[in-house]
Structures are given as C-alpha cells and as structure tokens.
Amino acid sequence: MTSLTTTQRQIVESDLGQCITHEKLLGEGWSNTVSCINNKWVARFPHTPESTQVAVEKQFLYAFGKGSPINLPNLKQTEGNYCLYPLLDGKRLNLEEAAKLSHQEKQKACHQLGEFLSWLHTSSFTDENLSTAPYGEADFYQDLWQYVAEALPCDLRLKAEAYLDSYFTTVPDEERKPVICHGDLGLNNILWDNSNAISSIIDFTDLFLCDPAYDFNAFYSYFGQKWVNMMSETYTPHIGDHFWQRVTFNKLRKALFVVYYARHFGYESYIPGRIESIKESLSQQLI
Structure with missing residues (x-):
C-alpha cells in the first residue's frame, strides 16, 4: 500500500x-x-x-x-x-504483550525508561518554537477542561473541579516547573529487541515543555503505580513530594488534550468515546 x-x-x-x-x-x-x-x-x-x-x-x-x-x-x-x-530494528508490543513480560523484563524496561527520562528532562535544548502549548492549548481550563466539563453530570463536574482547584493550590509551582518532555511516550513509540529490552524510542513530534510527570502518565494508565515505581528507581531528577498527584493529574491532562486535538484537527468521531473514558476514570478516582 x-x-x-x-x-x-x-x-x-x-x-x-x-x-x-x-x-x-x-x-x-x-x-x-x-x-x-x-x-x-x-x-x-x-x-x-x-x-x-x-x-x-x-x-x-x-x-x-x-x-x-x-x-x-x-x-x-x-x-x-x-x-x-x-529504518530501525525492533518491534512494537501491544498492551497485552507488554503486560505478559516477565518481572525481570519489566524491571529492565522501566529502568531503561527512567534513565532515558532523566536524560531528556535535564536536556539544555532550546528552540524558538519549543512551547508549553504546541497545539494552542495554552489555558488549561478554557482550552482543555471546559468542553469536557460541559458533558459531565453535574455532581461529577463539581467533584472534578474541586479536585482541580485543590491540585493547583496544593502542588507547588516549583515541582511542576516545565522541562523538555517527549509528549507522547507510550507503547506506540517504543521499539523492542528480541530479548524484550527497549531498543529505540521514536516520534518526537509532540516534544514540548511541561511538568516532567507528564511523561510518566501513559505507563501509569497502562500498568498503575508498580511500573512507574520501577521507572523512578533510575530517574535521577528530584521528583518532589507530590509526584503521584502530578502523575494522576497529567493522566487527566493527556486525556483532555486528546479530546482537544480531536476537536481541532478533524477527529470529531472519536470524541464521544474519549469523553466516556474520562467520565469513567474521574468517577473511579473521585469516589
């Protein structure tokens, strides 16, 4: 083709x-x-x-x-x-295949990812187009939250907005200080060798400045705290006292961004399903 x-x-x-x-x-x-x-x-x-x-x-x-x-x-x-x-050697693993890796294979991969993110998040790269909002999503509430919030049941929306207010007032700005992030670090952009070690990381299209916790959110979504804990074992920058709150928030931020991107770049048919997933996630989180 x-x-x-x-x-x-x-x-x-x-x-x-x-x-x-x-x-x-x-x-x-x-x-x-x-x-x-x-x-x-x-x-x-x-x-x-x-x-x-x-x-x-x-x-x-x-x-x-x-x-x-x-x-x-x-x-x-x-x-x-x-x-x-x-062309790079390597294969992708889907979620089911990654979940079936042995403990040793998971630990090795997580340690590789922790080392990679340590390097990336401390990079001194600058560019005039490197941005905190590469697709125009500069205002969290106006650009990312408002559209989804209007689709939530009233009680869930109130709980979610109380959670967001608490997050932004509790987590210090210094911990959320933007660094260079991959922006889309997940299984789709990782290649593995035949021993199930990570061989390459690809597609830096979404490179942007954000809270470093953003680059952990996909693995938290896939596998929960255990996988991210193993990543943090080789992650050398100071993660701060509110690391898990930041990872949880950035999981939501990523989901909201996907809806934003779908609205602005022609993928409207995906929006209802994405909003339902956000509803389910928030309902579980805010019980």
Whole structure:
C-alpha cells in the first residue's frame, strides 16, 4: 500500500539521491503518515505541513539525539518539513504483550525508561518554537477542561473541579516547573529487541515543555503505580513530594488534550468515546 503523494515522493527521492522502488505504509496516525522506503528508510510526513513541531523535533534530534541512553532516530539532514531516517530494528508490543513480560523484563524496561527520562528532562535544548502549548492549548481550563466539563453530570463536574482547584493550590509551582518532555511516550513509540529490552524510542513530534510527570502518565494508565515505581528507581531528577498527584493529574491532562486535538484537527468521531473514558476514570478516582 502506498502512502506518499507525488510531491512527497519527489522530496524523498531528491533527499535520498535515489528513486523509490518500494514503498510501504507503516502507520497512519492522527498527526503523521509514516512510510518505509526501499526497505531501508522511514519517511514521516505531518498531516499539517505548516506545523512547526517537526522543525523542533529535527533540531532536537540533530543536536542531542546521539547522547541518549536509548537509541533514537538518526535523522538525515533535510530541508523539508518531514523526518527521514534509516529504518530501525525492533518491534512494537501491544498492551497485552507488554503486560505478559516477565518481572525481570519489566524491571529492565522501566529502568531503561527512567534513565532515558532523566536524560531528556535535564536536556539544555532550546528552540524558538519549543512551547508549553504546541497545539494552542495554552489555558488549561478554557482550552482543555471546559468542553469536557460541559458533558459531565453535574455532581461529577463539581467533584472534578474541586479536585482541580485543590491540585493547583496544593502542588507547588516549583515541582511542576516545565522541562523538555517527549509528549507522547507510550507503547506506540517504543521499539523492542528480541530479548524484550527497549531498543529505540521514536516520534518526537509532540516534544514540548511541561511538568516532567507528564511523561510518566501513559505507563501509569497502562500498568498503575508498580511500573512507574520501577521507572523512578533510575530517574535521577528530584521528583518532589507530590509526584503521584502530578502523575494522576497529567493522566487527566493527556486525556483532555486528546479530546482537544480531536476537536481541532478533524477527529470529531472519536470524541464521544474519549469523553466516556474520562467520565469513567474521574468517577473511579473521585469516589
């Protein structure tokens, strides 16, 4: 199955200096189309060509990628608003497969992730387009919360807003100080080798500035505190006294962001299901 437009094919062929003889669609996400080229290269084009996020990702990986404790895409120097890099070895694990890893395999993976996040969250990378709100979601209440809140039952909404007020007044700003975050660190963007160790982390499209607890939220959603506790064993930055409150909040923030993104970038059909998931999660959390 092909995925590149004629113009995209021309760009890739020009940057590679060779014709495309084989093309395979690797993935079609909400943000990007990912293709394997000639069985050797990965080309990832954003759905919104005017986005500055690809430029941020490229500059970060050009400057810092080789210092990572886990292998990252080795981007080819290109001018276009897309990413091109040699195909990486490795496989993805789905949630069921990851849950079936042995304790030793889980512990090793968590320690790898803790080391990676220690490196990422202390990176000195700067860029004029590196932002706390790369998709325009600058105001938590107005941009992320309000739309979902209107769909909640009144009693649940009141409980949730009391929780949010308590969170923002209880957790010190210093603990939530923004650092460079991957933004979408989950199973979809992790590759594993045949021994079930993490071999690579991919797709830094959502790189942004946020509370470092944000990058733990997916693993908390998948596996709960035990997995995150193992990650924290090798996480060297100070996590603060309110770490779990921050992870729990950022799990909600991520869910709200997904609804926001769906509203603004053409994925409205997903919104009802996402809101139902948020309702269920808040109901369990705030009992």
